[in-house]
Amino acid sequence: MSDTATPPQSPAAPPQSPVLPARTVVPSQSAARQRNADRELNAARLLRASAKHSHDPLTEIDWAAPVDPDHYALPAHRVALYGTPLWERLDERQRAQLSVHQFASTTAAGIWFELVLMEGLIRHVYAGDLTTGHAQYALTEVADECRHSTMFARYITATGYPSARPTRRADRLGKLHFLLNDTTMTFAGAIFVEEFTDAMQREMVRDESLQPLARSVARIHVVEEARHIGYAKPELERRWAAMTAPRRAVFRRALALLARQSVAEIVHPRVYALAGLDPVEARRAAEANPHWRQARIDWARKALEFFTDLGVVTPATARPWQRGALLP
Ligand SMILES: [Fe+2]
Numbered sequence: 535m536s537d538t539a540t541p542p543q544s545p546a547a548p549p550q551s552p553v554l555p556a557r558t559v560v561p562s563q564s565a566a567r568q569r570n571a572d573r574e575l576n577a578a579r580l581l582r583a584s585a586k587h588s589h590d591p592l593t594e595i596d597w598a599a600p601v602d603p604d605h606y607a608l609p610a611h612r613v614a615l616y617g618t619p620l621w622e623r624l625d626e627r628q629r630a631q632l633s634v635h636q637f638a639s640t641t642a643a644g645i646w647f648e649l650v651l652m653e654g655l656i657r658h659v660y661a662g663d664l665t666t667g668h669a670q671y672a673l674t675e676v677a678d679e680c681r682h683s684t685m686f687a688r689y690i691t692a693t694g695y696p697s698a699r700p701t702r703r704a705d706r707l708g709k710l711h712f713l714l715n716d717t718t719m720t721f722a723g724a725i726f727v728e729e730f731t732d733a734m735q736r737e738m739v740r741d742e743s744l745q746p747l748a749r750s751v752a753r754i755h756v757v758e759e760a761r762h763i764g765y766a767k768p769e770l771e772r773r774w775a776a777m778t779a780p781r782r783a784v785f786r787r788a789l790a791l792l793a794r795q796s797v798a799e800i801v802h803p804r805v806y807a808l809a810g811l812d813p814v815e816a817r818r819a820a821e822a823n824p825h826w827r828q829a830r831i832d833w834a835r836k837a838l839e840f841f842t843d844l845g846v847v848t849p850a851t852a853r854p855w856q857r858g859a860l861l862p
């Protein structure tokens with residue numbers, strides 16, 4: 535994007551016009567200058583917060599501590615199969631293990647999404663100017679995501695979940711995103727995924743009965759993701775305002791697709807296979823499960839409120855979000 539991270543112009547030299555009174559600024563230039571100033575103020579705030587509240591999960595989490603096989607990683611009612619006949623077939627330890635594998639799968643999906651996001655942020659910086667706070671914050675966010683993805687991989691290893699690889703479908707979608715080179719989609723996707731995981735992980739932080747390791751991972755992620763959301767939202771607002779109607783129509787469909795795929799990815803079919811269940815049957819049971827539907831609606835709520843306020847989701851374009859159980 536050619537307008538990325540444009541350095542703020544000097545406030546001492548407003549453009550003058552011979553037909554306008556002295557010190558009058560042409561509205562579009564004034565708006566651009568204000569926008570850059572707002573962007574830089576936000577970036578300065580986020581950089582200060584990053585300096586104060588950044589975490590190193592490799593040293594702050596005790597990775598060698600034994601993992602209790604009877605601890606749930608997610609509240610039971612947030613496990614995709616909770617309350618289904620398949621759930622009733624599992625004993626208490628198997629249910630706990632299922633919740634741990636579901637959270638491990640969620641962290642694997644997190645790695646997939648963070649790698650896509652990092653590529654988008656690097657592209658954003660490449661097109662910009664690193665003397666701006668806005669571009670410096672983008673790199674700070676990449677540094678956060680590097681630590682998160684490593685933390686998630688450590689969690690996967692510690693719990694014995696076998697792989698951090700995404701599904702083939704997600705893998706292809708990630709590569710398509712690299713090809714499309716759409717930074718606006720990067721920011722919108724980040725808002726959706728970050729709000730969604732934030733809501734899920736806040737529930738984990740609050741529930742003291744859950745596995746301590748999972749709660750430590752969730753706590754670090756919640757603290758650092760709040761800044762990422764604060765960076766992406768004003769950026770999407772600015773870009774959405776500049777988008778033409780035909781482009782908005784395509785964007786709405788693509789974002790709903792990305793959001794639905796990201797959510798589908800949080801329970802990889804191997805989670806069910808590890809529990810000795812048929813992945814096709816289990817996925818069908820999860821899709822029909824009202825508890826699982828409610829979980830997704832609850833976790834998606836803040837992102838959907840933001841998209842609705844902005845006009846990215848409208849009553850006329852809500853259908854794919856409802857079909858994905860992301861809107862009631
Ligand atoms: Fe993250």
Ligand SMILES: [Fe+2]
Pocket residue numbers: 679728759762
């Ligand atoms: Fe993030």
